[in-house]
Amino acid sequence: MSKRLQFVLLISVFVVATCGLIYELVAGTLASYLLGDSVTQFSTIIGAYLFSMGIGSFLSKYFLNDLIRWFIRIEILVGLVGGFSSVILFLLFEQVSHFRIVLYLLVALTGILVGLEIPLLMRILKDRLEFSELVSKVFTFDYIGALLASVIFPLLLIPYLGIMRTSLFFGLINIAIAILVCVWLRKEINGARWLLPQAIISLVLLIAGFIFSEELLKFAEAQAYHDSVIYARSSPYQRIVVTKSGADVRLFLNGNLQFSSNDEYRYHEALVHPAMSMVKHPKRVLVMGGGDGLAVREILKYPEVETITLVDLDPAVTNLFNSNALLTDLNKNSLHSSKLTIINQDAFVWIKNHDTLYDVVIIDFPDPSNYSLGKLYTNTFYRELRHIVDPNGLAVIQSTSPYFARKSFWIIDETLRQVGFNTLPYHAYIPSFGEWGYVLASQTSQPDSLGLLPENLKYLSRSTFEQMTFFPPDMAHTESGYNSLNNQRLVQVFEQEWSNYQP
Amino acid sequence: MISRRKFLFNSLGLAGATCMGSVFTSCTPSRNVTGMLTGPNQALGHRLHQEIRNAKVEQTLHHDVVIVGGGTSGLAAARYLSKSGTDFMLIELEQRTGGNAQSGSNEVSAYPLGAHYLPLPSLNDAELLHFLEESGAITGYQNGKPVYNDYYLCFDPKERLFIHGHWQDGLVPHSGVPSADLDQLHRFQSLMHEFKQAKGADGKDAFCIPLTACSVDPAFTALDKISFSEYLQQQTFTSEYLWWYVNYCCADDYGATADQVSAWAGIHYFASRKGIAHNAESDSVLTWPEGNGWLVNKLREQVKETIVCNSLVFRIESRGNKVAVLFIDGNAGVCTEVITDQVILATPQFINHRILSASFEHPLNAASFNYAPWMVANLTLTSNLETKRGEPLSWDNVIYGSKSLGYVYANHQTLGQRQQQQVITYYAPLLGANAKDSRTFANAQTYEQWYAWVTKDLKTAHRFIEDGMERMDVWVWGHGMICPIPDFIFGKARTNASASLRDKIHFAHSDCSGISIFEEAFHRGTQAAKKVLGYES
């Protein structure tokens, strides 16, 4: 009897140790997954977890009697809390305003429970083993468990089970141990009647979670990003997130979708080719914003282009898009083109200190969702723009959605005209964005029809463009006024218009 | 349909981060805020009290005109004189010119140490408009209206007020203000609007800038006999919101309370600004990261060869039909005398009185000239000044109920995207029953005491401001602004003290106007130069 008890309990030590480390790894991975900056996430999670285990060990002295029963109860709790931790975190990420608090509470709770386990086990075993034997055995199993966990977690669990099922799976193992102990030691524990049903109910819950994990995951991600996050980082300027599902890669800046690889060709063909084809021999091209290199990819389809200058504030974006294989596939390695010069500077500061001329200027800034960005859509900025667009050249400006933000769109058009540009507004349908708008701006003549387009465009053609310049009544021109540094009308209108479409 | 749907990720992450951040830092015992407590060159200035009067002259210079003081008024006088090719010399006590419009800078931004904005001038302030055109602040005219340089017009969002735990837009309280109070505020504003339109029997504007162009119709000048509070009481204003607002405005322009300034001066703040622009609203202002430091630097550029800094003028004497200006330089202590025909004193009257020899019989009633002390703190921060509660960080950010004037965001006029580090300039006029006691109080404060004062006040609106604070520099102006107490602007003491002496000594400092603003300093300086040139008597 005592041999068997010993064996069961030592196996428990092993399993408990493995599960404990797995939960810690799950929390760390999830935190870096969802919040970015893995070094910080991992080190703070590990610290918080170990410290909580310390608290658990400290608290263990208050458990005086019925140690085995307590051990089983705790085992069930660990299984539930640890097992469901990833589910809870995924689901709450979008909902709770203090996500980190929930995260650390969960880590602390799991840590405390796990921290209770080993001391309790040692005390259960203390009368059955020599002290030196006890310490040696318990810690050996403990550390072997840890080793096992740390090896299988990245090699087997994450690739084959995914993060959510991993935590559920180890929750199941915890409960299984609880049930095993219940059954095998039912003589040792009196009144175990209620423990077994509890354990079984928990087991059923976890199994259900495991089976429906796919659905849960989908639901959770639909709450946040639709797809799995493959890159997340906060640069000093913005938060950069890249997601992937199947073949679809998406870039989010500050939570705003910048493109989806499924239909970005529509967006970029519409952005680049009207201007590029209308200008006779575009040699010098400037791109502002657009650090993803997708506009540059389109520009490189014109062999007569000699130099491309890309001004993008954030080196984190341009570095990402010239190094990540998935993304360089997408932009055809355009950021490595020998024609290209990348300048990581603020566009306004740069343009104010520049007066060399460009044949085509492509402006792809984020939407004017705050006052800082709003400056890049003012008459003052466009006046600076006039100084660098060749008299025979063209500029094109991404101008938010004329459907969702109709007035905002026409403010941009009006602002360009106020400083003396002739404009040609047009729009394109991008499934992942909806109806999207652009404005062509010319120093001299009124731009109208397309020139010769490169071959193999997937979306833009002469006849598509004719439709694009037509604005149906629900997007048609509306009196708007112009945007200036000292009125920032656009930001206010934009915020109000988009708030009507926020979920 | 997702269409660039906004996710809350960023803000969630940040909310978590700030909350954690504060927990961590509050455990940190030592806070790494550096900074210092400074002010105008007191060491040199205090020598006026000491016996340098008998210092031995080691050098004699000759100039047609000497300007004493290189603040706005002295530089404006220099600008005007230099246009006529007059030979002159400007002597300034500090290391740099600028006076109350000086500025500082660090790796993050330039910032003001005092004056920080200029409201759009009205069309009749011709000389000021010329200067703004020379310096590129006005880029041209359209339909007779000046076109201002877009980079210098204050960007939007301009002003916000923290009231009832929330940032509202604009400084006139309205958010959560009961309707009875709003009615009073509206009534007040329409009264002020009437004053703005009003003309005296002499056909002149009742309130305008420069003051010398204002009507002297007793119907309006009588308002100079009573205090602004008396006037407001007569008009049965009782709303605490209104009183706060009015006191805020008096503090902003005069460093004083509605009890202390005359009703005429109080109304002047609201009724005198009649700027016109082709490309901005008439209530717009011009501002720069370094505040009016930009303006005085432009003035200085035109005349920099004539300027001698770090030199204290300690005596002005009559020498036959010439005048001798004696100064001592701050480094070597060499004493120089300049023999000249005429002198422009662009220094405050309390100083003038000390340096003019008795033979000039300068009639100064010192009790009438009150100067409010000010404390200005420049803070370098990474703290988040955007709160979820209301309006975003603006140029001018005021806290309702505070004794300070809140803070100005020095990086506001920078073009780039928001940087993590920012500089804000915190303004506190030291209000008290009398300026002298306030000055004694101000001079007794230590850096730590000012630090505590500033952070305590700012924490009302930004609880965690200390977490991201890197630097706080405190600057104390002992004699910051002249206070237009009742009967000062239209009274005898002011006119007597500012009348030219023997056609040789002319007064230019803004305290001769009784209102301490750039326009007046500029106007007084220009007028003094005109007197020197005999254009004006």
Ligand SMILES: Cc1cc2nc3c(=O)[nH]c(=O)nc-3n(C[C@H](O)[C@H](O)[C@H](O)COP(=O)(O)OP(=O)(O)OC[C@H]3O[C@@H](n4cnc5c(N)ncnc54)[C@H](O)[C@@H]3O)c2cc1C
């Ligand atoms: C905190 C603060 C904020 C302000 N904000 C604004 C604002 O936003 N807008 C605005 O229009 N106005 C503002 N003002 C008012 C400002 O004072 C005026 O705009 C203007 O700068 C005053 O110029 P001034 O030439 O009359 O005087 P000062 O600036 O006082 O110039 C006098 C000069 O004389 C020098 N001096 C003194 N004694 C001697 C001596 N013995 N020998 C040689 N030189 C001497 C001084 O060093 C100084 O440079 C502010 C003032 C303060 C204190």
